[in-house]
Amino acid sequence: MKTIACYSNKGGVGKTATSVNLAHSLASAGYRVLLCDLDPQGASGFYLRVKPSRKLKEDRFFRDVKRFTGAIRGSDYDNLDILPANMTFREFDIFLSRMKNSRSRLKKALKAGGGDYDIILLDCPPNISILSENVFRAADLVLVPVIPTTLSERTFEQLLDFFRQRNLKHKKVMGFFSMVQATKKLHGDTMTRMLGAYPKRFLAAAIPFAADIEKMGIHRAPVAEFTGKRGAGKAYDALWRELMEQL
């Protein structure tokens, strides 16, 4: 069981789009995947049509393993389950410390609850700076979508700084370029610069800016489901293949 946190210290960079599509393409490839929607807004759940669990609002939720596994829902796709959103920051923190401190216990609990997962994918909410350290310690890999603009460079540098200060393994950080627009010179230049500055911290696979990905909100399904294997879904396939090599 490996844990991938889709994280960014910036909002609207494609964390949720990445989490949903990556989870879906991993599941189609036969991995058993649990997508955890950690964003109280429940965007991942929205794309997969899973309603937020009412039970989740209770304070004791994550102390109680049974309730945790009982909240997991099967998606409409083989091998893909989802833990729907709606936890408080407090609960989220408890969840993360549980992952960090007793991974085997969590794994056991999931197994007993009927789901023996290969991959747990965390769709992280924006603005969780207080808690991000826990995310970084719990995850095997921190996947960071980066829109190739000038501002993003600074944000990425800040993230790596944070890792150094807190003595976190900065090798866990894996950036990839998100919403890339090939026609924009700024994008091309930024990508060249950042790949030069952080040669080992970026994946070769990038996700282009695609109208189909934007349309996920209309279809309420992973992009590969309504565009087939051509289109934008292919980019996510390349992404997971490279990711799995890293793990």
Next chain:
Amino acid sequence: MAPRQEVVHTGFSAYDTFDGQLAREGWLLIGTGDKLCLLGEKIDPIWQRGALPGFTADMGDGPVREVLLGIVSPLRRLMLIGEGDLDCRLLALLDDEHKTRVRCECWTFMTKAGPTITRIALQGVRGYDKAFSRLCARLGGFENALSVEMVAGRLFPGTTGYAAKPAIDIAPDGTAFDTAGDIIRNYIAVARQNEDGVIEDIDSEFLHDYRIALRKIRSVLSLFRNVYAADFTDDLKARFNTLMARSGRLRDLDVYLIQRETYLDLVPRDMQPGLKMLFEEFAAERTIEQRRFAAHLRSDGYRREMRDLIRLFDTPDSSLPKGPKADQPALDYARVMIWKRYRKVCATAAIISDATPDEQIHELRIHCKKLRYLIEFFAPLFAADEIRILIKPLKKLQDTLGDFNDCSVQQEALANILDGLDETYADRKLEIAKSVGALLTMLDQRQKRARGQVTAYFMAFDSPATRDGFERLFRTGGGAS
């Protein structure tokens, strides 16, 4: 409920053994396209490549065959029982967000003769147990009606109705005469049902069942003494003997060929070629014998004889000449007959030791067989579970006695072959003779082993529980049923 995919239209062929071994165990075997699919209760459909299944031994390896090996007798052929059209639909139960809460697979079978039947398989989605159980409850009324057995039986009406041992009702106030007539009538029907299978040579069980049915009739005639007038009984016995005699050789050859692998395993490797030659001879002879017997079954003479026999027992009360015991109540008659036979079994077994001659064992075998027939004929008059307790150890004893008998019959037959080798198998004589000799030695050992076990199995049969059972059920003056 919403469709998840286009409806898939195909055709299907359904297979089972003549006696419905699959349907009886709740399975439906179909062929569609170049695949075989086995449908069972509460499990996902099992698939395997292949068309006509035939004998399980001849099927290609795969998960379907794997399951069939545990259900279907190796002696029975899986034959076509019917054909039809098949529609497959994948559906989903959606909530207001259009999220799937239950998956559903519907297979609709359509045949010319039977009704259209849909098999519904539900698959729950994690976290939506409530929706699943609610839908199950909604379909609950259907669920029973959709058991595979019902599907098979209803899709092709009349194809799975065969029973080698039909349940024959005996009215509690019926007479011994009525009972005999009922049994004979039913077993003539069993014999007739097997005729086509013998003629078409589908598998060897048709002839086997055919002969058992006739043998049962013969044993009714000899066991139900004084129920029919003596000369009438003698005449009937002779007629059924004639019918049986026609297929004796064919059955012997079937038995040899069924035992082929067992026999080959019994002898040393260097003796096997000779034995194989012998089996080739058997197979060739069987082909001729089968054709001859099939022609006999189709002949006017045979048809007329069967028609006459059927007519004789069709109106049982009227014309048949009664014997002195004819009007005895069946229950009283059964008790006396069974009790007497049971005593004979015990008396014969009691004097068996290592020194007693083989004839004594044969006699015990015959008594046991008659006892078994009697109990089974009259079983409907007694409580089923009490009968079962008695039959079980009797059956075990009979198996050992049967093994003993088979060995001796086969030794005799093989010895005859050795004697006759001169004329028929001229050039291969020596090789065949050697291997038959080896086989005879092995059979003799096996027979001795079976004989050695007889006493132990009789002791198991002669337990206080069975003794009590026999006394309680059959000893006249004992308690009622």
